[in-house]
Amino acid sequence: MGGRSILVTGGNRGIGLAVARAFAAAGDRTAITYRTGDPADLRAEGLLPVQCDITDPEQVERAYKEVEENHGPVEVLIANAGVTRDQLMLRMSEEDFTSVIDTNLTGAFRVVKRATFGMLRAKKGRVVLISSVVGLLGSAGQANYAASKAGLVGFARSLARELGSRNLTFNVVAPGYVDTDMTRALNEEQRSRILEQVPLGRYAHPEEIAAAAVFLASEEASYITGAVIPVDGGIGMGH
Numbered sequence: 424m425g426g427r428s429i430l431v432t433g434g435n436r437g438i439g440l441a442v443a444r445a446f447a448a449a450g451d452r453t454a455i456t457y458r459t460g461d462p463a464d465l466r467a468e469g470l471l472p473v474q475c476d477i478t479d480p481e482q483v484e485r486a487y488k489e490v491e492e493n494h495g496p497v498e499v500l501i502a503n504a505g506v507t508r509d510q511l512m513l514r515m516s517e518e519d520f521t522s523v524i525d526t527n528l529t530g531a532f533r534v535v536k537r538a539t540f541g542m543l544r545a546k547k548g549r550v551v552l553i554s555s556v557v558g559l560l561g562s563a564g565q566a567n568y569a570a571s572k573a574g575l576v577g578f579a580r581s582l583a584r585e586l587g588s589r590n591l592t593f594n595v596v597a598p599g600y601v602d603t604d605m606t607r608a609l610n611e612e613q614r615s616r617i618l619e620q621v622p623l624g625r626y627a628h629p630e631e632i633a634a635a636a637v638f639l640a641s642e643e644a645s646y647i648t649g650a651v652i653p654v655d656g657g658i659g660m661g662h
């Protein structure tokens with residue numbers, strides 16, 4: 424097997440699956456995490472599915488061991504897994520808030536920290552964090568989600584400073600609205616209100632987000648770190 428050892432969290436569907444497919448198509452040894460469901464289809468595509476809930480540190484450790492045994496240490500990590508639990512702040516429970524932070528932000532910390540052990544040893548590594556335009560603009564009804572996604576920017580930029588001299592890069596992709604299960608859960612009125620704000624007038628295809636992640640992990644992006652790359656149809660211009 425050639426290529427690099429790639430790990431994509433939440434790579435069983437949506438944006439994560441598009442990212443994993445793009446790396447695999449380029450010849451990389453690509454592992455993905457999934458929580459539930461039958462991973463046989465993913466295996467048939469040449470991906471290595473490892474079961475992992477990123478809110479559980481033991482499962483994260485087990486997943487890395489499995490990837491390392493099969494593909495070697497992770498050279499490129501795409502921290503993509505994420506959830507929403509939308510609610511107006513006055514009605515938002517503490518659990519609504521902390522559970523989204525635990526998955527989207529602390530979950531990213533867990534997987535990134537574990538990845539950097541091998542990257543430091545290899546004296547190179549690429550980390551791409553999937554944030555959201557909502558983390559930059561804010562969004563009524565998504566205070567928990569926006570806080571978690573804004574947190575990823577500070578997290579990535581701090582690591583870019585801490586570990587830049589070790590040849591590790593940390594970048595953020597900030598997608599706008601992408602056609603996946605996450606946005607399919609919105610009602611028609613919400614969907615059309617969103618479209619009115621998007622200069623390109625449409626949702627993104629998951630593959631359009633994948634292209635940015637692949638670029639940030641490429642040789643051509645070797646001097647980019649601490650960057651936030653919007654892939655949002657123009658919705659967040661200026662941020």
Ligand code: NDP
Pocket residue numbers: 432433434435436437438439456457458459475476477478503504505506526530553554555556597598599600601602603604605606
């Ligand atoms: P989906 O809801 O389609 O998929 C979410 C993925 O995250 C699934 O693979 C899911 O696994 C995984 N996941 C959720 N919680 C956990 C957990 N605790 N442990 C491990 N995996 C978990 O979302 P998208 O593909 O749309 O989104 C992917 C990322 O992109 C998210 O971080 C999201 O916030 C971000 N994003 C999405 C946008 C959009 O418009 N869709 C816009 C901007 C950012 P499982 O199948 O097991 O549930």
